[in-house]
Amino acid sequence: MSLATLALPDYHDQSTEVAARFQRIKQRPVVLSVNNLCKSFGPPGHEHVVFDNLSFDIHRREFITIIGPSGCGKSTFIRAVAGLDESSGGEILLDGKPVSGPGPDRGMVFQGYTLFPWRTVKENVMFGLELQGKSSGLAESEARQWLEMVGLSRFEESYPHELSGGMKQRVAIARALANEPRILIMDEPFGALDALTRCKMQNYLLQIWKRVDVTILFITHDLDEAIYLSDRILVLGVNPGGAREFIENPVPRPRTVAQLLSPEFLAVKARLDELIHTPASEDEEDKLPVIKMTAAGDEVE
Amino acid sequence: MASGDWLGLKEELPHQRKILLTVLSFLVPLLLWCAVSYIPWLWHPLIKVTVVGDVDYFTEDMELPRADFQHEWEKVRAAGGTLPEGIRVNPVYLPAPHEVARAFYTAFTTEPRLPNEPWLHQSLGHSIRTILWGFFISSLFGVPLGILCGTYRFFSRLQEPFIEFFRYLPAPAFGALCVAVLGIDDGPKIAIIFIGTFFQQILVISNTVRKVDPALIEAAQTLGARGWKLVRGVVIPAAITDIYTDMRILLGWAWTYLIVAEVVGTMSGITFFINQQARYRNFDNVFAAIGMIGIIGLTSDMFLAWLSTVLFPWKRKHRRRKAKPIAISMVASQNRGEANPRETSAVTSPSEQISDITPLPPIAASADATTNPART
Numbered sequence: 124m125s126l127a128t129l130a131l132p133d134y135h136d137q138s139t140e141v142a143a144r145f146q147r148i149k150q151r152p153v154v155l156s157v158n159n160l161c162k163s164f165g166p167p168g169h170e171h172v173v174f175d176n177l178s179f180d181i182h183r184r185e186f187i188t189i190i191g192p193s194g195c196g197k198s199t200f201i202r203a204v205a206g207l208d209e210s211s212g213g214e215i216l217l218d219g220k221p222v223s224g225p226g227p228d229r230g231m232v233f234q235g236y237t238l239f240p241w242r243t244v245k246e247n248v249m250f251g252l253e254l255q256g257k258s259s260g261l262a263e264s265e266a267r268q269w270l271e272m273v274g275l276s277r278f279e280e281s282y283p284h285e286l287s288g289g290m291k292q293r294v295a296i297a298r299a300l301a302n303e304p305r306i307l308i309m310d311e312p313f314g315a316l317d318a319l320t321r322c323k324m325q326n327y328l329l330q331i332w333k334r335v336d337v338t339i340l341f342i343t344h345d346l347d348e349a350i351y352l353s354d355r356i357l358v359l360g361v362n363p364g365g366a367r368e369f370i371e372n373p374v375p376r377p378r379t380v381a382q383l384l385s386p387e388f389l390a391v392k393a394r395l396d397e398l399i400h401t402p403a404s405e406d407e408e409d410k411l412p413v414i415k416m417t418a419a420g421d422e423v424e
Numbered sequence: 425m426a427s428g429d430w431l432g433l434k435e436e437l438p439h440q441r442k443i444l445l446t447v448l449s450f451l452v453p454l455l456l457w458c459a460v461s462y463i464p465w466l467w468h469p470l471i472k473v474t475v476v477g478d479v480d481y482f483t484e485d486m487e488l489p490r491a492d493f494q495h496e497w498e499k500v501r502a503a504g505g506t507l508p509e510g511i512r513v514n515p516v517y518l519p520a521p522h523e524v525a526r527a528f529y530t531a532f533t534t535e536p537r538l539p540n541e542p543w544l545h546q547s548l549g550h551s552i553r554t555i556l557w558g559f560f561i562s563s564l565f566g567v568p569l570g571i572l573c574g575t576y577r578f579f580s581r582l583q584e585p586f587i588e589f590f591r592y593l594p595a596p597a598f599g600a601l602c603v604a605v606l607g608i609d610d611g612p613k614i615a616i617i618f619i620g621t622f623f624q625q626i627l628v629i630s631n632t633v634r635k636v637d638p639a640l641i642e643a644a645q646t647l648g649a650r651g652w653k654l655v656r657g658v659v660i661p662a663a664i665t666d667i668y669t670d671m672r673i674l675l676g677w678a679w680t681y682l683i684v685a686e687v688v689g690t691m692s693g694i695t696f697f698i699n700q701q702a703r704y705r706n707f708d709n710v711f712a713a714i715g716m717i718g719i720i721g722l723t724s725d726m727f728l729a730w731l732s733t734v735l736f737p738w739k740r741k742h743r744r745r746k747a748k749p750i751a752i753s754m755v756a757s758q759n760r761g762e763a764n765p766r767e768t769s770a771v772t773s774p775s776e777q778i779s780d781i782t783p784l785p786p787i788a789a790s791a792d793a794t795t796n797p798a799r800t
Contacts, residue, residue, distance in 0.1 A: 207642050227648030237643035241661045241738050250657070251647035282738040295643075302647060 134390040137373045145371055148182050148354065152218075154305055154338045155181040155204070160213035162199050173199050174364040177213070179357065181306075181338060188341045188349040191359035191367075192399050197342045198310055200359070204340065205231045205308050217305055227251055230299030230337075234311040236291040238283035244294050245270065245279035251302040269297040272331065289320040293327065300335055309341045313348070322380070325351055329378060346395050350388055351378055358398045367398045454521065461520035468512035478505030487513060519708040524715070527708035537704075544697055548716065551682060551693035554610060558617025558685070559678045563671065566625035570667075573626060574633025575659050584630065587623050595620035595681055599688040608689035616688060620681035621674055628670045636662040665736050672728050679721055 137145070160177040163170035173196035181187055189197050202208040204215055206225040215222040217229065225231075238247050245266050252262035270276050273293040283291055292312055299307055313321045325348060332339055343349050349356050350372060358367040373387045382388050429435065437445070460467050471493040476482045479496045493510060500507055514520075519527075531544045542550065573580040595616050602612030636659055644658040686695035694713055701709040733740055 205646055207645065224650075225642070225645035227646070229646060231643065231646040233639055233643060235639050237637075237639045239640065239644075239658065239661070241664070241736070250644070250649075254648045254653060254657075284738065298647065308646075 131390040131393055132386050134370065134373060134387070134394045136387075136390075137371065138375060141373055141375050144376070145354075148185055151182040151184065153180045154183050154185075154218060155340070156216040156219070157204075158214050158216070160200070160203065160215060161211050162196060162203065162208075163211050172364055174359065174366075177366055179366070179369055181340070184332075184336060184338055186332060186339045186341065186352055186354045187357060188343055188353035188355075189357045189359060190343055190346065190349045190395060190399065192361055193344070195359040195361045196364055197344075197359055201308050201310055201340060201342055204306075205229050207231075227255070227302040228305050230302055230304035230307045232292065232295045232299050232307065232309045232312045234314045236283065236288070236295055236315075238291055238294055238298070240283050243280050243282055244275060244286070247283065247294055248298045248301050250298060255302070266297075266301060269301045270294075272300075272334065273297045273327070287320075288316050289324055292316065292324060296328070296331065300331070300337065304337065306338045306340060309339065311342050311344065314344075321348075328352065346392050346399075347383060349395065350374060350391050351383065356391070356395070358395065360398070368394075370394065458521055461514065461518070464512050468514055470513050470515060471510040472513045473508060473510045475507075475509035477508030478503070479508050482508055487516075516705055517707050519711060523708040524711040527706075527712035528715070531701075531709045531712050534709075541700070542696070544713070547692075547694050547697040548720070551686065551695075551717075552720070554613050554685065554693060555617060555675075555678050555682055557610075558614045558681075559621060559675055561614065562618045562621040562625055562678075566622050567629060567667070567671075570626045570629025571633050571655075571660060571663070573630035574636075574663070575655055580630060584627065587626055591623040591627065596684045596688075599684075603689050610692070612688045613685040613692065616685040617678050617681050620685075621678050624677065625670075625674055628674065629667055632666045632670055633659060633663045635666070665732070665739055668728075668732055668735070672725055675728075676721065676725070679717065 157180075158178050161175045162173045164173065165171050177200065189201070191197050199208065203210045204222065206222055206229065222229070238244075239250065242250065245263065248266035248269050249259075249262045252265055253259070257265070267276065267279065270279050273296060275290060275293055275297070278286060278290065283294070286294065295312070296307075313324050316324060328339075329352065341349075341352060343352075351374075353372050356370040356372055358370065359365065360367040370391060372391060374382055374385065374391065375387075430437075430441070469490060470487045471490050473482050473484060473486045473488070473493075476484060478500050482496070490512070493508070497508060534544075536543060569579075569583065573583055598619055599612065599616060602615040606612045606615055640662055641654065641658055644654055649657055682693070683695050686693045691699060694717060698710050698713050701707075701713065
């Protein structure tokens with residue numbers, strides 16, 4: 124049974140609490156402002172446009188997820204925000220100041236864990252603090268606090284290769300947050316984890332987000348993850364590239380796993396499904412040519 | 425692990441088998457050597473005369489090819505004279521294992537024939553000194569330049585094309601030039617080891633540095649690292665273990681240049697000893713000296729391998745995990761009741777489940793202390 128055949132509420136419908144919450148969010152100051160951002164590759168005249176005229180504002184302590192089919196430029200966009208790649212036009216403002224080059228005000232968590240293997244867990248978290256010029260004593264005590272928050276105090280003297288994937292990613296989150304960035308950029312951070320660990324990590328992340336003054340920009344290709352975590356969902360598309368829709372997520376907070384089957388949740392999911400899986404792309408990719416390599420009558424279905 | 429399978433692909437061998445195979449790797453060549461030396465009908469192409477008999481030109485202990493001996497023997501038998509006798513021996517340049525083993529000791533105790541010739545231990549010491557100086561001076565410049573080339577395209581482009589050209593010039597070709605510039609003593613020998621090592625070193629190390637995971641560098645940049653701090657804090661530590669391995673291999677190459685270097689100018693060190701002993705036809709000493717180079721090389725490499733586990737603790741595979749028992753006991757005491765409708769058949773490794781179940785502590789104070797007070 125497809126989601127589209129269910130009788131679902133309109134995903135625009137918001138309960139009073141949810142609507143009030145979005146009102147409050149909109150009154151908060153804007154942290155990240157993206158104006159007419161575009162990115163293209165290739166020689167002039169034969170450019171491949173990844174996205175064009177991307178514009179939106181993100182408010183303080185908002186949780187934004189970005190979703191889209193592969194090749195839609197999710198990572199390209201997020202790397203431009205982090206300052207790791209340059210955009211082809213437009214501007215990115217952080218607290219009103221234009222972004223150029225990577226900096227500690229924009230923390231980043233990568234899909235590959237990117238922990239420094241020669242540093243212990245504690246020393247990994249201390250890395251950014253040391254760069255800020257903090258004394259090693261102060262850096263150490265702050266690093267301990269952050270490790271306590273992600274629940275890894277016991278492992279502060281371990282090396283990264285001794286940790287599981289989920290633990291490594293929690294260290295990476297602690298390391299990024301220790302710099303007290305204005306915005307935490309997460310590029311499919313749980314993509315390499317198994318489904319069970321992934322679900323736990325999502326709950327950890329929500330807990331951490333509640334306790335820290337940070338705005339989160341989270342890339343994923345998992346519809347459930349996008350809805351479960353976010354305040355708003357930015358849907359990017361390909362051909363033409365760019366923003367399809369910026370959805371205000373009607374699922375109320377606090378989030379629980381039980382909500383995964385609630386009508387609001389399914390309504391948003393149906394809409395995302397519709398936006399991402401366009402009929403055109405399915406025609407091209409889903410059908411295989413009819414060549415049969417088994418004996419006639421030997422059917423599996 | 426499936427025991428009994430000796431040829432499992434990529435399968436770790438049990439400890440006992442590893443030791444057995446290590447011993448065999450030395451024992452098999454040694455047994456071959458013993459066979460050729462001690463089994464009289466294997467090879468032994470010469471006859472050593474023990475009884476001269478009626479052959480005019482034979483003398484006692486004279487060695488000649490078997491066919492020649494046979495020819496003379498038949499001539500004497502036809503003439504009806506006293507038959508010569510002899511035993512089959514190997515040529516003098518293939519001493520038996522026990523002779524070489526004895527030479528390992530006697531080579532050190534044999535007094536040099538001439539008063540100004542060095543003892544064996546002095547020759548060895550001289551060689552080691554030459555190598556270490558050459559390698560040290562090369563590393564002093566080669567390692568920083570290699571790191572620079574590996575990190576910055578600018579330096580790589582500026583230096584590497586020339587070095588690529590220069591490394592094809594054989595180091596011994598510079599022998600005469602080195603003697604002309606640096607005299608006939610140790611100077612030119614050190615210079616040749618330097619030339620042989622230095623250019624390879626820059627290329628090998630810059631390649632190693634280029635292989636550093638770019639994601640690590642990007643992560644460091646988003647944490648605020650830039651410029652020299654990025655190089656010192658991330659690039660060098662990320663590459664250091666591989667650079668260390670490169671250095672071990674390069675030190676091995678330096679030994680191969682040693683013998684060439686030592687014949688430049690006045691012959692010295694272990695090469696002098698080997699040549700001198702070959703001239704005296706003491707081939708047991710020659711084999712012993714060559715064997716010693718191997719032993720010095722192997723033990724120094726084993727020492728460096730051990731040293732790396734001290735220097736780079738994060739590379740150790742097996743390390744006691746004090747955190748583990750605590751985590752396990754937590755699993756036992758914790759009720760894992762939370763429903764997960766999204767995943768029914770997730771199979772995780774035990775360690776993954778144990779470690780990730782650790783709950784977040786309900787703290788707000790510590791986070792408040794480090795974050796802005798304003799919150800919604």
